[in-house]
Amino acid sequence: MPDLALSVLDLVPVRSGQTSADAVAASVALAERADALGLHRYWLAEHHNMPSVASTNPPVLLGVLAGRTRRIRLGSGGVMLPNHAPFVIAEQFAALEAAAPGRIDLGVGRAPGSDPVITALLRSEGHTSDVDRFPEHVRDIEALLGADGAGLPLATGEEYTVRATPAAAGAPVLWLLGSSDYSAELAGRLGLPYVFAHHFSGQGTEHALELYRSRFEASEHLGEPRTFLTANVVAAPTAAAADRLALPQLQHMARLRTGTPLTALDTVEAAEAAVLTSAQQELVDTMRSRWFVGEAAEVAERLTAFAERFGVDEVMISPAAGAFAADPIGRVPAREATLELLAAHLPQRSLAAA
Template sequence: MSEPLRLSVLDLVPVRVGQNSADAIAASLALAQSADRLGYTRYWFAEHHNMPSVASTTPPVLIALAAGRTERISLGSGGVMLPNHSPFVIAEQFAALEAAAPGRIDLGIGRAPGSDPVISALLRSSGHTSDVDTFPQHVHDVLALMDADGASLSLRGAASYTVKATPAASSVPEVWLLGSSDYSAQLAAATGLPYVFAHHFSGEGTLNALKLYRDGYQPSARHPEPRTLITVNTVVADSREEAEALALPQLQQMARLRTGAPMLMTPTVEQALATTMTPAQDEMVEIMRSKWIIDGPGAAAGRIGDLASRYGADEVMVVPGAGGREADAIDRFPARERTLDLLASQILTPTPTPA
């Protein structure tokens, strides 16, 4: 008998018109509490910088806040963009999180910059040499530094120097490699790490990347078998019509981003419905709409199950993309919470067996 499908959540901490950063973070923490209560497996925060509609700038801080408000769900980064940071700092941060919430911390590592070249330069202005060319080595560095035994470095004039991310680790975070390309799939396979394919980016290349990962997988001590997770943009409501309306603000935002238009705070549902987009943006909205899961509860659950079966995924991570209405509480995102509720009722809540 096959295991039940596991569901998780990826959160960019969206900021809609009328909210400030504090409101957006409060809304996401409430969503994390819902995911914890409903039985989702993990809740991850993305890393993005200098975007007017996204407040997920610092995954470790958001993970720490969520850890204090949840009980059982795994919390992590989806992901930390390693070229922006010193591997030692990331190892220290996540080792501390693991010490505070043992067995509940995931470190998802990505290679993309997460912003534009100016912000990337600011992130690296302290002078460290992280860049995409040294990404594989820095992944290995993080793994070694977080190990309970630490890492041994060879230094000029000394035989070795032991470095530990935390003085006395009793457990280590679960490390995942994130990507949307063949490169990331092959690196995850060679390193013996679980692999997350960012299917929500474009919905393209998923089959080939996962095949490369599985075919080339090199078993590791912690992960003797390959593990795969795919992400998908998802809006679920009581009816398909309502889901379509709720998806429109984020679809319009992504169309603006992909056509080079200025980025603004995410509009409300009412504002989105009243907005006229350019023909190119309308076309982009329709392309993305066909690749998102936007539906009523039963149909959405079926499509998620089909997606997992098609790609042989061990887990599906939904990116809840529902917008907010003008009457919503400023520090909550009720439609995002409703997406998680409806999916959990269909997938995570066992159906009673007839007597």
Template sequence: MTTLPALSVLDLVPVRSDQSSGDAVRATISLARTADDLDYERFWMAEHHNMPAVASTNPPVLIAMVAGATSRIRVGSGGVMLPNHAPLVVAEQFALLEAAHPGRIDLGIGRAPGTDGVTSWALRHGAGGVSEDNVTHFPEYVDNVIAMMDAEGVGVRVQGRTHVLNATPHATSVPTIWLLGSSDYSARLAAQKGLPYVFAHHFSGSGTAEALELYRSTFRPSPELAEPRTFLTVNASVAESAEEAYRLALPQLLTMLALRSGRPLAAQVLVEEAEKRELGADEQSLVDAMAQRWVIGDPAGAREDLLTLAATYGVDEVMVNPVAGAHVGTEPGSAPAREETLRLLVS
């Protein structure tokens, strides 16, 4: 049998209609332990705000919980949306996480706000939110985070004097820093700075080949990285039959349908609730188009899809976002179909 690429996990801490935020977090911790036991490479959590179906508002807090509940797997952010935060705060958070779990922490950095404009404004205590200035200075902020986490610290000039700034005292290692994106901007910046890069294929679904080619063809070696290093993300729902896998994917497909069509968002519905939803022709067409880009199927079919993805885009790692939903009666603090997706992919 052809060897699968290395597999990792992306998690948004989805919140179902039968769950509280606490239930969703408990399900994520259980999912991470499953990934750890199955030898997945890494477990990343995204940053999203003010969304009724997503509880991953604070990656550093979640990373601390997941890293403490697992023993081997790398844990990180997919990603921290840097324009939302002061670079020093991010550097301090991840320097401490690396100190507590050396060699296991990834800092994935993104440029998008991950939320609506009002929430972006509130993230900076009403001081302007994600402004054009924040986005314009994104490359500088990336440099600041990297410099502040260095064991030697960084010199900062304030009122004519240079002050040494350290994210944490006596650091012995630093997290691996990745740039994330769904357009060519971060691909170009990662190549310029000699950083590893991840394309959000699970979200965009288009432009993947162009972004990865741009990254590889313009890559400049750095002290941290001699050659381009990249992988991509994909949504996945795997079950014993392709029919059941699609049923389990339907709640997330409906959530994405609402997001793409600008409709009010709600907690993720259960499978039986999703099946009662009648779709118009245009809605069904959009759902079908999204499903075509996802990995939805039985174990053999899903593994073949992953192999095709890896070969098509020339990557040796794929990060799976397990989107399988839950049936009525599922224990709220669990996500058995998401865990089963991970198991079936490597069985």
């Protein structure tokens, strides 16, 4: 089986009975395990005001992980740029790069990813119109992170230089993330690495990657297209065990998509006892068919075929295994086991810094 680099996408899930501190502790343990196993990168998503998700502030949590890991690349998957001032994001990730040189990725997305109330709280002016300025803000961040900084023209005709950090020796690798044609085309035009959110729905990946590759223009930082795939994954010693472990997250996503009020994630036992509507069960079945759930060797084979189909050498997995009621409150052993089992079946290859 060809070597395939594995990476991790983490939302810092919160299960029933956990505090936010417990959930963060579990993700720190997961990141430490990914680092020890030789996985390539560990990214945190940005979500707000959700009872099951504690990854509200990727830069802060990445600072914690930078101090607890040794070699793995750390990044955002992603920062929802319309929610934030570009200068603030540039400063935060420049500081992370200074703390963990050569290990930081800055993945940015165009969607606000929140409801209007949250958007108003995140941006003092309460506007969502910055979505339209996404390309401009991406360019601003690129300039701000560079050693020369960005030049702002003043009314006096003078230029005011702004830098995200006073003496940059390096910069985070900037990635564009998306689930539509827009981001694929923009990433190609700007000559930036790109990731399509395959784990969202499992559809549209082939078209998005073809569009990105066909529109790619070499840039100062990247000479050819660079991309990888994302996938929801549960690996276990047996297929039956994996199916049980996948239930809490599958049911939670079905409730989300049917507008059911959300809670923290169920334990495996609670998920097995849950009664779903027919619409929710249909969603569970559809998502289950698109996820990579099963015995470890079989999942490893499917991930390799998945990567070969789309011509990539890296897959970023969202380890979607749930927890049992008796599991340690500050760990999710089945998430850690998914990484361990796949690393055992997929010898980790060394990739370039990006």
